[in-house]
Amino acid sequence: MVMDKLGDSLQGALKKLVRAGRLDERTVNEVIKDIQRALLQADVNVKLVMGMSKKIKERALKEEPPAGMNPREHVIRIVYQELMEIIGKGADIQLKPQTIMMVGLQGSGKTTSTAKLARFFQRKGLKPAVIAADTFRPGAYKQLKTLSEKLNVAFYGEEGNSDAVEIVQNGLKELEKYDVKIVDTAGRHALEADLIEEMENIHAIANPDQKFMVLDAAIGQQASQQAHAFNDSVGITGVIITKLDGTAKGGGALSAVAETKAPIAFIGLGETPEDFEKFEADRFISRLLGMGDLKSLMEKAEESLSEEDVDVDALMQGRFTLKDMYKQLEAMNKMGPLKQIMQMLPMGMAGGMKVSDEILKDTGDKLKNYRIIMDSMTEAELLDPKVIGGSRIKRISKGSGCSSEEIRELLKYHKTMQTALKGFRGGKFNIQKLMKKKLGM
Numbered sequence: 001m002v003m004d005k006l007g008d009s010l011q012g013a014l015k016k017l018v019r020a021g022r023l024d025e026r027t028v029n030e031v032i033k034d035i036q037r038a039l040l041q042a043d044v045n046v047k048l049v050m051g052m053s054k055k056i057k058e059r060a061l062k063e064e065p066p067a068g069m070n071p072r073e074h075v076i077r078i079v080y081q082e083l084m085e086i087i088g089k090g091a092d093i094q095l096k097p098q099t100i101m102m103v104g105l106q107g108s109g110k111t112t113s114t115a116k117l118a119r120f121f122q123r124k125g126l127k128p129a130v131i132a133a134d135t136f137r138p139g140a141y142k143q144l145k146t147l148s149e150k151l152n153v154a155f156y157g158e159e160g161n162s163d164a165v166e167i168v169q170n171g172l173k174e175l176e177k178y179d180v181k182i183v184d185t186a187g188r189h190a191l192e193a194d195l196i197e198e199m200e201n202i203h204a205i206a207n208p209d210q211k212f213m214v215l216d217a218a219i220g221q222q223a224s225q226q227a228h229a230f231n232d233s234v235g236i237t238g239v240i241i242t243k244l245d246g247t248a249k250g251g252g253a254l255s256a257v258a259e260t261k262a263p264i265a266f267i268g269l270g271e272t273p274e275d276f277e278k279f280e281a282d283r284f285i286s287r288l289l290g291m292g293d294l295k296s297l298m299e300k301a302e303e304s305l306s307e308e309d310v311d312v313d314a315l316m317q318g319r320f321t322l323k324d325m326y327k328q329l330e331a332m333n334k335m336g337p338l339k340q341i342m343q344m345l346p347m348g349m350a351g352g353m354k355v356s357d358e359i360l361k362d363t364g365d366k367l368k369n370y371r372i373i374m375d376s377m378t379e380a381e382l383l384d385p386k387v388i389g390g391s392r393i394k395r396i397s398k399g400s401g402c403s404s405e406e407i408r409e410l411l412k413y414h415k416t417m418q419t420a421l422k423g424f425r426g427g428k429f430n431i432q433k434l435m436k437k438k439l440g441m
């Protein structure tokens, strides 16, 4: 998941504050050191880290915590605000007809991101189409064609034509009726003159609304040099940072890009078309700091769940039976790895527990067990699990062939989820609102 390691160490640093009754200089120093270490390990520029930690320290010691805020929340809030300062706001992505041009070095993830982007707009109800304008790498045409076929996205390409500019011109004409046209271009191993020239020519013909530079997170701080170079030639409007799932250097790439003032537009978190997110600094940082990300979660839920999957209204009214839980679990499975889902929940919501990989891995298997157990329950029990006492557990155990512990575990799980859902109730799933309430932001 997104920069697991950085998130873990930042959260670890902040945990030290839980026990601190008040903020003395020693505690703050200790926490700042941990934060520095975490950021440096994620490859964030030393100067940036030093500047930021100095500010955090000053503020943590000088500023009075707002009323009702404990020292930990006070420092989290400051760290959050200072990280926001560094990362800046994400790019402005409009859900309307537009042309997008992808640029970037070889292997940075342009073609994959082209497909992911098409998927993103498709999910938002727009009709996307892609144009294969990489005539440089053999196989580029096929790669994009295959990807778009899988997603049911319209594709334009001319195999055998080496004139990328002509292809783009024809493609845009051919795809006129589509809402979002995404042009995948060729990469080189470095920023060579002919790449720049081709880019500029395509740019002139396509007149794109958005120019996204695709950047491999693994290059860390060098990202800034690349961002500058591409910006000088075509004027990028957003950066897509890919492969954040596979590098420890993500912090370097993110902060370096942010420093160039090029807004981060999307982040790539894996190889499949779903491993892609619109970048929003507030939710990204909230997640890093373990404050959860209800907004992402709900967006994901809205996109992946169909009406019959989960009765959201019933959930919102607090009705959450075992049957609902089963549906919920099944739906979550559909939404993606449980780990990803759980990380979007605020720390407090899952009862403050950090769910281990082990547990999450097992959850798929458990689902099957749960189904078997539930099949041995009566309708009344499914609708109101409170009635299930010791003797009923014995009966269900016999009927299902599962142990009493397993049944108790299921009931406990249900209870945890019910409690968690109570936290969801009573309004929009809005992280900003939540933070306002919790942290006075």
Ligand SMILES: Nc1nc2c(ncn2[C@@H]2O[C@H](COP(=O)(O)OP(=O)(O)OP(=O)(O)O)[C@@H](O)[C@H]2O)c(=O)[nH]1
Residues within 6 Å of the ligand: 104, 105, 106, 107, 108, 109, 110, 111, 112, 113, 134, 137, 140, 185, 186, 187, 188, 214, 242, 243, 244, 245, 246, 267, 268, 269, 270, 271, 275
């Ligand atoms: N793990 C991971 N892999 C990614 C991500 N984005 C792209 N990749 C992989 O990176 C490799 C290169 O991706 P491409 O999309 O072909 O890169 P490109 O920029 O189009 O490459 P050229 O066309 O050769 O310039 C592929 O194996 C992708 O599956 C990501 O976010 N995470």
Ligand SMILES: [Mg+2]
Residues within 6 Å of the ligand: 110, 111, 112, 134, 140, 184, 185, 187
């Ligand atoms: Mg490509």
